[in-house]
Amino acid sequence: MQILTNFKFMFSFFILCIVINKILNIVMFFISKKDVSIRQYYRLFSKNDLKVLDSEVVLEHLCSVLEEWGYKNPTISENLEEIICYKNNIATVVYYLQYKEGVIGAESIYSIVGKTRAKKINHCVVVTTGQFDSKCNNEIKSIKKSGMDLKIIDGNELTKLIRENIEKQILTEGVV
Known part of the structure; x- marks a missing residue:
């Protein structure tokens, strides 16, 4: 029984990692577009x-x-x-x-x-x-x-x- 519970936990954790990975890939796709930046560029005014x-x-x-x-x-x-x-x-x-x-x-x-x-x-x-x-x-x-x-x-x-x-x-x- 303990093996079955551990297997369910590991399988759930594996699915969760796949979902998080897909979400991160989607976010990175939008961030990597030219006009989108998560950091604003600052420089000194001259x-x-x-x-x-x-x-x-x-x-x-x-x-x-x-x-x-x-x-x-x-x-x-x-x-x-x-x-x-x-x-x-x-x-x-x-x-x-x-x-x-x-x-x-x-x-x-x-x-x-x-x-x-x-x-x-x-x-x-x-x-x-x-x-x-x-x-x-x-x-x-x-x-x-x-x-x-x-x-x-x-x-x-x-x-x-x-x-x-x-x-x-x-x-x-x-x-x-």
Whole structure:
């Protein structure tokens, strides 16, 4: 009788192993397809990414950075040039200037300040994928003295901010 019970157990175990093997084969078939991956690929964000990525992708990263800073309801305009957001119920305009190899001059800053003041907003952040020329710092000081809260973020700082934000997202997802 003991032999018969052991045989039934071994036979049941054998059938169970076959079923598990078939299930694993099916799962592996779907995982091995090109577009399906159980691991998400992460890499560091680089300044070169600012040059090759679509504006929408960079703006999505920028919105994540703004939310991390405490800005609420970032809304991207249709022309993909500005983001309106709120911090402490105060409106802020974020202008995104995409320059692949360019330098932003003081005249561009004054143009943006004019647009911001036309909207009756006193808080502005100017973000570029390029650089600001050396004259911009003096002009920004004079603009701040006039009552406008103006911040600038160049391509190097933008890359750093996006990279830090992506790293935080990776850590919160539990992927290392």
